[in-house]
Amino acid sequence: MNLELTDEQTFLRDAARDALSRVKTVAAAREALEDPAALPDLWLTACEAGWTGLLVSEDNGGAGLSAFDAMLVMTEAGRVLAGVELLGHLPASSLLDAAGDERVGAVAEGELRACFVPARPPGDLDEHWTVEPPSGSVRMAAPVLGTGTRLSGSVAWVPDAPGAGVFVVVATSASDGAPVAVAVDGADASVERAVRYDATRSLGHVHFDGAPATVLEDVTAEDLRRAWFLGQALLAAESLGAVETALSVSVAYAKERFTFGRAIGSYQAVKHSLVEVLRLRENTYALMLYAGWAYEDKPDEFALAASAARSSGGHALDYASRAMISVHGGIGATWEHDAPLFFRRAQLSRRLLGGVGDATDRVAGELLSAA
């Protein structure tokens, strides 16, 4: 057993931190709330760093790295609120890789940006593949693949959909309702850009109206399950990075801000709250290790591990971003401070891809099914 990062992983992490530090991503997150054009395009950074091909096998032109490696990169992106379109791209790239699709080389290079259009797999209480609705709590049926391999249906709040070159969609077959993976050219889908609360998060409602689709033949239902939970794990890892920034910024302020003649970090009320952030951070990292290990070696537990990581990461960021505001006092609730940007990140992230509550329910469902 060795849970330390390998030299390669340390290099990957440090290189990601370095590459992202060259762009003022946090300042851009604030400016973009009023001027979407202020958002830097980090796709070139992702291509140059090789993140686009992280999960594509070497045979298909990728780096053939692990899900855990991808999570390390997501953590670095989350640390500085960088909007890199990997949450959509990475699960899609791994499915194109599994299918040996002809586009996979271009996807690995990043010349073609892929976007995963996810559907939540059945659980112990729901036998259907469902997708996010535009509003409300009733989930919708996944897009349907009809005759002539034409795809129809809509999926709301798809991460990184705007501008994607190819969509990898979880659909169900019109004939027997079985899940099927299909690829649709970007030009054949209609994408409605949807910005909510966190300007760094590129989201879109994706509509398919009899769009020509390619069936990804070798992709199994199990692969589609894995892709959904990979999204959960990546989002957890991204949240972890934001938690770490919230913690370090809050700790630094608690040391330098004095009230009643003492640094505020010496007060138990403040100290205990920051230790709670640390506790949630440690828990999330431990579960990220679990998810990374399960993805490679314990596929039966990946749904449980990734859902647990997502639940933990969501709660951690929720708590950390609120603590960041409280520790800074009134200034933490102003536009000038970075704390509201982490708070905005927490608020939106928590509700994406089924939401944190759904991931928590999945943890219960997986354990109850196994009992």
Added chain:
Amino acid sequence: MDLNDTREQVNYRARVRAWLEEHRHEAPAEQGEEDPAYIEARRAWQGKLAAAGLAGVTWPVELGGQGLGPIEHVIVGQEIIRAGVPNILDVIGVGMLGPTIIAHGSDEQKSRYLGPMLHGDEVWCQLFSEPAAGSDLAAVQARAVPQDDGSWRLSGQKVWTTAAHFAAYGLLLARTDADVPKHKGLTMFIVPMNADGITIRGLRQISGEAEFNEVFFDDVRLDADAVVGGVGNGWGTALTTLMFERLTIGLGSESFGYKAERYAAAIATDAHARIDPEVRRRLGELSVELLAVKFTGYRMLSALQQGQIPGPEAGLAKVTTVRSAIQGGDLIADVLGPDALHEESEWAYMISYLPGLKSAGGTEEILRNTIGERVLGLPPEPRLDKGVPFSELRAKERAGVAAT
């Protein structure tokens, strides 16, 4: 990153499993009444485990151990759980007190005490906490006074002492100099539990069971060679014990029995509860934390294997375990209703046990202070006892109360 056993570990696990398979019929029940016959059976079983090399796995070979690493220690623990047999009786001795004697004891102490400890011939107890010295352990008041012939006279009271009523020896932290600041005037002693002047009383807890004791010392004579680690060095010696306590708890976390699967199994049998969104949310949230504890344990193990010593942050896993286990007990009782609170129920026992566990090994609040200061580097609480001779502290405390 790799969570899997290496080939050597696979082989080691197989050997351990084979031995346990062959000898499991010789083992007593995993749990039993603490009567002399059961204790005797557990001591004998510890002797068999020790003879087979399944106790003191990380102890040096020359002191009777196996000289192996923390991973092998955990493998043995996992295989013992798997075999459904009890582990060694004297976890505190072999896990914490023995390593303290190995680190600080004299050669005579090592050769006299370690062998019988390892084999269960002599069980040990830890005599640190007092009614007024728990989280603030350096405030101990038990006094050991040096005599002209080099011996000592000990008076005072200890509490929360596991196994005191059947222990042969105890490792005791006493004040030997009250005229210096509190951390400086302490000394560690080996105390024979059958000495004249020792009174042991069971301490009943919420469940009604007495799993701990109070121990009273009334002018107990200790030989000069009872001192461990030098006179006045008791605090440093105690820190070694506490470090091994963190290790023992951290590496043994899986054996606490507060596992997500256990709570899930209890709910899975209730057709209504298992589909109730509120029950599922609560089960999910506490399970997330307990799963995190499991992998935090692996992280700690991995760090140990790389030669790192776990810091105070390891205590967060205990905070999480207790919190989540409390939530689990509440959830199960909410689902089962009053029947969960039957005195014989495992859930009633769990519900009764956890409020005390929250403070065991230091209260959660003090743990959060320590982690905030030592891990996050936050400034400490102002302290009124720094540099003050212990003998003046009480007067200072009283003056502080009077002034408010």
